[in-house]
Amino acid sequence: xxxxxxxxxxxxxxxxxxxxxxxxxxxxxxxxxxxxxxxxxxxxxxxxxxxxxxxxxxxxxxxxxxxxxxxxxxxxxxxxxxxxxxxxxxxxxxxxxxxxxxxxxxxxxxxxxxxxxxxxxxxxxxxxxxxxxxxxxxxxxxxxxxxxxxxxxxxxxxxxxxxxxxxxxxxxxxxxxxxxxxxxxxxxxxxxxxxxxxxxxxxxxxxxxxxxxxxxxxxxxxxxxxxxxx
Amino acid sequence: xxxxxxxxxxxxxxxxxxxxxxxxxxxxxxxxxxxxxxxxxxxxxxxxxxxxxxxxxxxxxxxxxxxxxxxxxxxxxxxxxxxxxxxxxxxxxxxxxxxxxxxxxxxxxxxxxxxxxxxxxxxxxxxxxxxxxxxxxxxxxxxxxxxxxxxxxxxxxxxxxxxxxxxxxxxxxxxxxxxxxxxxxxxxxxxxxxxxxxxxxxxxxxxxxxxxxxxxxxxxxxxxxxxxxxxxxxxxxxxxxxxxxxxxxxxxxxxxxxxxxxxxxxxxxxxxxxxxxxxxxxxxxxxxxxxxxxxxxxxxxxxxxxxxxxxxxxxxxxxxxxxxxxxxxxxxxxxxxxxxxxxxxxxxxxxxxxxxxxxxxxxxxxxxxxxxxxxxxxxxxxxxxxxxxxxxxxxxxxxxxxxxxxxxxxxxxxxxxxxxxxxxxxxxxxxxxxxxxxxxxxxxxxx
Numbered sequence: 001x002x003x004x005x006x007x008x009x010x011x012x013x014x015x016x017x018x019x020x021x022x023x024x025x026x027x028x029x030x031x032x033x034x035x036x037x038x039x040x041x042x043x044x045x046x047x048x049x050x051x052x053x054x055x056x057x058x059x060x061x062x063x064x065x066x067x068x069x070x071x072x073x074x075x076x077x078x079x080x081x082x083x084x085x086x087x088x089x090x091x092x093x094x095x096x097x098x099x100x101x102x103x104x105x106x107x108x109x110x111x112x113x114x115x116x117x118x119x120x121x122x123x124x125x126x127x128x129x130x131x132x133x134x135x136x137x138x139x140x141x142x143x144x145x146x147x148x149x150x151x152x153x154x155x156x157x158x159x160x161x162x163x164x165x166x167x168x169x170x171x172x173x174x175x176x177x178x179x180x181x182x183x184x185x186x187x188x189x190x191x192x193x194x195x196x197x198x199x200x201x202x203x204x205x206x207x208x209x210x211x212x213x214x215x216x217x218x219x220x221x222x223x224x225x226x227x228x229x230x
Numbered sequence: 231x232x233x234x235x236x237x238x239x240x241x242x243x244x245x246x247x248x249x250x251x252x253x254x255x256x257x258x259x260x261x262x263x264x265x266x267x268x269x270x271x272x273x274x275x276x277x278x279x280x281x282x283x284x285x286x287x288x289x290x291x292x293x294x295x296x297x298x299x300x301x302x303x304x305x306x307x308x309x310x311x312x313x314x315x316x317x318x319x320x321x322x323x324x325x326x327x328x329x330x331x332x333x334x335x336x337x338x339x340x341x342x343x344x345x346x347x348x349x350x351x352x353x354x355x356x357x358x359x360x361x362x363x364x365x366x367x368x369x370x371x372x373x374x375x376x377x378x379x380x381x382x383x384x385x386x387x388x389x390x391x392x393x394x395x396x397x398x399x400x401x402x403x404x405x406x407x408x409x410x411x412x413x414x415x416x417x418x419x420x421x422x423x424x425x426x427x428x429x430x431x432x433x434x435x436x437x438x439x440x441x442x443x444x445x446x447x448x449x450x451x452x453x454x455x456x457x458x459x460x461x462x463x464x465x466x467x468x469x470x471x472x473x474x475x476x477x478x479x480x481x482x483x484x485x486x487x488x489x490x491x492x493x494x495x496x497x498x499x500x501x502x503x504x505x506x507x508x509x510x511x512x513x514x515x516x517x518x519x520x521x522x523x524x525x526x527x528x529x530x531x532x533x534x535x536x537x538x539x540x541x542x543x544x545x546x547x548x549x550x551x552x553x554x555x556x557x558x559x560x561x562x563x564x565x566x567x568x569x570x571x572x573x574x575x576x577x578x579x580x581x582x583x584x585x586x587x588x589x590x591x592x593x594x595x596x597x598x599x600x601x602x603x604x605x606x607x608x609x610x611x612x613x614x615x616x617x618x619x620x621x622x623x624x625x626x627x628x629x630x631x632x633x634x635x636x637x638x639x640x641x642x643x644x645x646x647x648x649x650x651x652x653x654x655x656x657x658x659x660x661x662x663x664x665x666x667x668x669x670x671x672x673x674x675x676x677x
Contacts, residue, residue, distance in 0.1 A: 058574070058669045079578045086576025097673055099568045101246060113235045114577050158575065 001166060001198050002032035002055060007064035009050060024050045025221045028064070034165070037192050037199040039212030039229065046218040048202045052170050055200065056091070057081035068166070086114055090159030094171035096151040098143040098158075104150075105130065105139035108157045115162060125161060133157045133187075149180035156187065160197075167191075169201040173208055185211050231581050233588075240589040243561065251593065254550075254557040258597025258649065259604060261550035265543025266605035266637060266645050267612075272539050274613075274636035276532040281631060283521055288445075290322070292496040292508050292520040304517060306490030311516070315496050318510055320503035323357035325350065326491040328461060331474035335419040336435075336454060341384040341407045345377075347418075347454045348493075349461035358497040365412045365439030371459035374416075375439040377451030381411050411437050418454075422468040423477040431467050435460070447629070544648050550597070551656035558590050558660035562667075569664055570672020579665035586664050590657025591650060598649040602642055609635040 007028040013020045024047045032038045042048045053059045055066055057073060066074040069088060076084060091097075098107045108129055112122035130136050133153040143151050152172065159167055172188075173181040189211060191197045201208060206229070209215050215229035244251045283289060296304035297311060307326070315324045330347040337343075352367045352375075360367075363378060384407035385394050396402050418433040435456075444451050456464075465471060469478035472492075496511070496518075498504040504522040511518045562569070569582055612635045617628050 053670060056574070079580060082573060082576050082578040085574070089576075091574060093673070097571045097574065099571055101242070101568070110572070111575050113239075114231050114572070114575070114581065116232050116235075 001034045001036070001069060002200065003067040004028055004030050004051075004055070005065045005067070007051070007054060007061050007066065009047075009054060009059075009062045023221060025054075025061075028218075028221075028223060030216055030223065030226065032198060032200055034198055035192065035196045036214065037188070037201065037212045039201045039203055039209045039215045040218060041203060041209045041215055041229070042218035043204070047221040048218050049170060051218070052168055052200070052202045056089070056168055057085060086111060086162070088164050088166055090162070090164040090167040092152070092155055092159050092167060092169035092172045094174035096143070096148075096155040096175070098151055098154055100143050103140050103142055104135060104146065104154045107143070107154055108161050111158060111162050129157045129161045132160075147180075148175050149177070149183065152176060152180070152184060153187075156184070160191065163195070164197075166198045166200070169199060171203055171205075172201060173203070173205055181205075181207065231577070231584075236581075236585050236588055237592075239585055240592055243565065243589065244592070247561070247564075250557055250560065254553045254593055255597045255600065257550040257553040258547070258594055258653065259600035261543075261547035262598045262601025262645055262649050263604040263608065264546040264601075265540060265648065266602065266641060267608050267635065268543045269536055269539040269641055269644075270605065270609050270635040270637045272532055272536040273638055273641055274609075274633040276529075276536070277636045278629075278631060278633050279528060279532075280525070282446075282629075283525060288521045289501050289525075290498045290504060292498065292504065292511065292518050294494045294496055294511060295517040295519065298515040298517060306492070307494040307516075308490050312491070312494065314514070315494075315511075318496075318507055320499050320507045321496055322499045323354045323359075323497040325354045325358050325360075325493075325495045325497070327351075327455075327493040328472055328490075329492045330420075330456075330461070330464065331470075331472045332421060332468075334454070336416045337387070337419065338384075338414055338416045339409075340387050342387050343380070343383045343385060343452065345380060345383065345452050345454050347456055349456045349458055350375075351458060352455075358495070361442055362439040363442045365437070368438055368455075368457050370436075371457050371463070372433070372435050373438045373457065374435045374460070375441060375455040376411065376437050377453040377455075378441050378443040379450050379452045380437075380440070380454065381407055383452040412440065413438070420464055420467060420473060421475055422470075422473075423475060424469065425479065426477060433460070433463065433467075540644060540648070543645075544652070547649055547652045551652045554590055554593055554653050555656040555660065557593070558586060558657050559663070561589070562586065562660045562664045565664075566667050566672045567675055569667045570669045573667070573669045574673065582667075583661045583665045586661035587654060587657050590653050590661070594649050594653025595646075597653070598646045601649070602645065605645075606637060609637050 007025055008023075009025040010021050010023040013022055028051065040048045040051065050059070054061050054074075055068070057076060061074055064074070065072055068084075071084065073081060073084060085091075098104075099110070102110070105126055109122055109126045112125060117125070127136070127139070130139050133156060135150060135153055135157070138146060138150060143154070146154065152175070169188075173184055176184060185208065188199060188201075192199060201212065203209055209229045212229055214227065215225075216223055217225035294307055294311075294315070296306055299305050312324050312326055315321060328349045330349070333344050334347040335342055335344045356367055362375065365375070368374060382401060385401055386405055389405065394401055394405050414437050416435050416437060418435050419430055420433065421428055421430045435454075441451060441455075461473070464473040468474065470476060496507060498507045501522065504520055508518055508520050508523060572582065573579075613633055616634050617632065620626075620628060
């Protein structure tokens with residue numbers, strides 16, 4: 001599903017004449033198989049979010065290649081990656097990233113609109129998805145009118161509404177209380193088991209790391225350990 | 231993303247900042263209305279001139295003034311020339327008139343009037359579409375047709391001019407001839423000089439028709455139109471061509487002067503044929519004048535004026551476009567986090583750009599629609615109020631049919647195209663900025 005080969009990445013800080021190169025990732029290579037839940041752990045500054053952003057196509061690697069579903073996405077331009085994200089990826093963010101001026105229904109409907117689905121079909125799909133995440137009574141609520149857990153459910157619903165084979169999650173439980181966190185982890189397990197959705201989850205939470213079939217530990221931009229989280 | 235959804239998206243976005251969008255639309259509407267109203271003046275005056283020319287019935291006429299013998303000399307048109315004109319393709323009729331070259335007095339039952347007399351070839355006049363206000367064309371040699379104002383020019387014999395005419399130079403009501411002049415016998419008095427002595431002769435004529443009023447209000451027609459036969463009689467009496475008043479025994483009469491015409495008009499079959507006939511006549515070295523040719527220059531002049539006024543109006547729209555640019559830039563800045571989220575979940579830069587361009591176009595279209603409605607209202611008001619104001623201020627009646635402002639569909643189309651182009655251009659830079667928004671920075675609210 002995901003093949004990360006010899007990825008090196010650094011940020012360039014400062015302006016001309018006073019540039020500072022900050023290395024973030026060094027020769028990272030790993031694979032994520034179809035239907036797997038892989039968690040990436042590491043301390044703050046270890047490069048785990050940068051790694052997720054590279055796989056998401058939000059930034060381009062300085063060196064190396066990323067192949068997702070047999071496509072060398074590291075060579076995609078912005079438009080190609082946008083289309084690829086829409087078709088093959090779903091995103092769950094730590095702070096939900098919902099559009100505040102849209103209702104829960106409209107937020108979930110957005111990927112379907114971008115895909116060009118007909119109004120009737122997307123209304124039905126969105127309603128089904130709202131029901132699936134247990135928010136059928138909250139469709140007309142704006143994000144500010146929902147709890148953190150509900151917002152994250154909307155965010156998950158939006159990520160799943162196009163039924164992508166891959167979900168990338170960046171600290172998905174970071175803004176949730178422990179009870180809601182457990183609900184969410186359970187939901188992720190169900191999706192993985194029932195629909196075969198592949199998850200790549202960035203976390204520093206041991207609870208979350210444990211749901212992974214495999215965990216990759218990063219430190220100072222390098223993989224220091226890979227295996228089942230203990 | 232479907233256009234319908236993009237449209238719904240922008241409406242939703244515009245609702246977030248109603249006041250700002252309203253002010254921008256208002257500025258665009260004002261610019262658009264200014265452009266249309268300004269240019270409508272040139273369109274209105276052009277229409278008035280064209281209408282006036284068309285109504286005068288002169289559009290198919292080509293006046294032929296003479297034949298160019300050399301660069302400096304012209305000869306009058308003769309019968310041979312007339313034959314050539316009549317044989318040209320696209321010619322409907324060729325009218326020719328000769329003026330009687332002395333003052334002729336017409337009188338009846340105590341009324342008289344000195345009037346210009348002209349001989350006309352009535353078959354060709356009829357073919358050219360001559361219509362009478364009343365009566366018919368002459369059939370007998372002594373029958374004549376008179377101009378529309380002939381009857382009102384008749385004055386009682388022996389009255390002094392001071393008593394006869396009002397302030398406008400017209401015969402006062404109480405002195406006017408109030409009988410029907412059709413079928414009325416008139417005396418035509420003509421002078422001649424023979425052997426150094428002046429004498430006069432009387433000819434009986436009957437008025438059988440009255441011409442239509444001239445197309446232009448200010449024109450005055452008190453001519454008497456005679457038959458060729460009657461002119462020959464008059465020429466025989468005076469012994470001079472065109473019955474000119476001089477002693478024929480003292481002057482040598484040339485053949486040319488006997489057969490020449492003063493006023494020759496070629497009537498083309500239709501407006502389209504005028505140019506071809508006119509060009510042919512010019513090619514044959516005839517000096518011509520046609521309204522259509524003059525209208526070409528006039529059209530060019532008005533088109534330049536229209537283009538100039540549209541250009542000035544466009545400046546107003548350009549000023550309004552600064553508002554659109556500002557509104558769109560603000561919208562991009564405000565919506566940067568939303569744009570970041572949309573890009574993250576798969577909105578391509580093209581879609582983002584299209585949404586913002588559609589928004590600026592929508593503002594331009596609404597502005598243009600309001601501007602057009604306002605321009606129509608202003609145009610109607612101007613056409614109603616300005617003549618009244620001008621008449622009140624200058625105490626003069628304006629020509630009937632005068633339109634100060636006219637808004638044809640072409641002007642609306644031009645205004646909409648200019649408005650749309652300017653608004654799209656002003657939205658381009660903000661739209662491009664929206665596509666360049668960094669997803670990560672936007673989601674971290676760093677923009």
